[in-house]
Amino acid sequence: MVRNNGGGHVNHTMFWEIMKPGGGGIPTGAIEEQIKADFGDFETFKKQFNETTAKQFGSGWGWLIYKDGKLAITTTPNQDNPISQGSYPILGNDVWEHAYYLKYQNKRPEYLSNWWNTVNWEKVNERFETAKSYK
Ligand SMILES: [Fe+2]
Numbered sequence: 001m002v003r004n005n006g007g008g009h010v011n012h013t014m015f016w017e018i019m020k021p022g023g024g025g026i027p028t029g030a031i032e033e034q035i036k037a038d039f040g041d042f043e044t045f046k047k048q049f050n051e052t053t054a055k056q057f058g059s060g061w062g063w064l065i066y067k068d069g070k071l072a073i074t075t076t077p078n079q080d081n082p083i084s085q086g087s088y089p090i091l092g093n094d095v096w097e098h099a100y101y102l103k104y105q106n107k108r109p110e111y112l113s114n115w116w117n118t119v120n121w122e123k124v125n126e127r128f129e130t131a132k133s134y135k
Contacts, residue, residue, distance in 0.1 A: 007079030062074075
């Protein structure tokens with residue numbers, strides 16, 4: 001009960017905070033530099049994130065985490081959160097069908113691709129700072 005409902009609360013609180021009207025564009029600040037360092041460039045990172053998250057079987061989330069001084073992409077089923085495996089999530093995208101079926105029906109990859117147009121990079125940078133000092 002705590003894992004599912006508590007996870008749902010934590011995950012969606014993050015989700016609403018890392019999006020904003022008129023968001024998107026290229027990353028800014030420290031996260032931009034870290035994405036370049038760990039993935040080469042933003043387009044490569046986005047492609048890897050979208051491909052990995054699209055493959056999440058059933059309902060779940062795609063995540064950008066910071067672990068051992070590097071960014072990494074991972075997914076979790078249901079409302080699980082990487083924090084349970086010791087990683088603070090910098091950014092996450094909801095791939096439960098409820099997140100996209102009204103607009104995208106079964107086209108999860110299209111949703112994933114367009115979702116980047118909502119990202120609040122200022123907030124993501126705040127979360128990156130927290131991730132760096134986590135633990
Ligand atoms: Fe959701």
